[in-house]
Amino acid sequence: MNSRLKELRTDRGWTQADLAERARVSRQTIIAIEKGKFDPSLPLAFRLAKLFDAKIEDVFVDE
Amino acid sequence: MDTRDGSREASRRSAYLALWTLAWVATLAVARFGPEHLWDAEAISWVAVGLNVAAGVAWIVAHARYLRGIDELQRKIAQDALAITLGVGCVAAFAYVVADKAELVDRDATVAMFAILLAAVYMLAIAVGHVRYR
Numbered sequence: 001m002n003s004r005l006k007e008l009r010t011d012r013g014w015t016q017a018d019l020a021e022r023a024r025v026s027r028q029t030i031i032a033i034e035k036g037k038f039d040p041s042l043p044l045a046f047r048l049a050k051l052f053d054a055k056i057e058d059v060f061v062d063e
Numbered sequence: 064m065d066t067r068d069g070s071r072e073a074s075r076r077s078a079y080l081a082l083w084t085l086a087w088v089a090t091l092a093v094a095r096f097g098p099e100h101l102w103d104a105e106a107i108s109w110v111a112v113g114l115n116v117a118a119g120v121a122w123i124v125a126h127a128r129y130l131r132g133i134d135e136l137q138r139k140i141a142q143d144a145l146a147i148t149l150g151v152g153c154v155a156a157f158a159y160v161v162a163d164k165a166e167l168v169d170r171d172a173t174v175a176m177f178a179i180l181l182a183a184v185y186m187l188a189i190a191v192g193h194v195r196y197r
Contacts, residue, residue, distance in 0.1 A: 029136040032196040038136050 076132040083122040090115040140192030148185040
């Protein structure tokens with residue numbers, strides 16, 4: 001699954017550590033999601049989308 | 064719960080897991096070597112085995128709590144490592160039993176060797192998991 005996480009994060013000037021803290025996950029999880037190596041669960045995907053005031057389909061895109 | 068509290072809670076659960084792992088290994092060693100070197104009474108051996116089982120149950124509970132406390136990627140890495148460890152443990156144990164029955168192996172395997180194999184495979188699988196999702 002592709003995501004716009006990195007783009008949305010950098011737009012807000014957040015580091016990976018900032019986003020990890022806000023989403024209550026490890027920085028490694030954010031890195032893996034941004035690189036497309038790990039697909040988050042639905043609750044985490046919703047949490048991330050909410051942090052960017054976006055719809056889940058605007059953050060995560062099915063390949 | 065804020066992030067700092069969550070991190071403190073995760074550290075506490077990791078510490079409990081390490082503590083109960085050590086307790087289980089220590090009671091296993093006492094139960095295994097105690098009858099040879101420390102005591103003669105069979106009753107004490109039963110107590111040592113009972114303590115080992117109790118420490119083992121506490122270790123399982125601590126591990127379950129640890130898994131519930133980590134985030135979903137770390138849980139996936141840990142669960143993949145546990146699956147690989149279980150697989151290697153089953154394959155190695157049954158291969159040894161079959162080879163032993165066929166009188167292909169000269170040396171007797173000990174429970175310590177099996178525990179060391181499982182611990183090594185688990186740690187290696189955890190390390191590979193962390194590299195894989197880096």
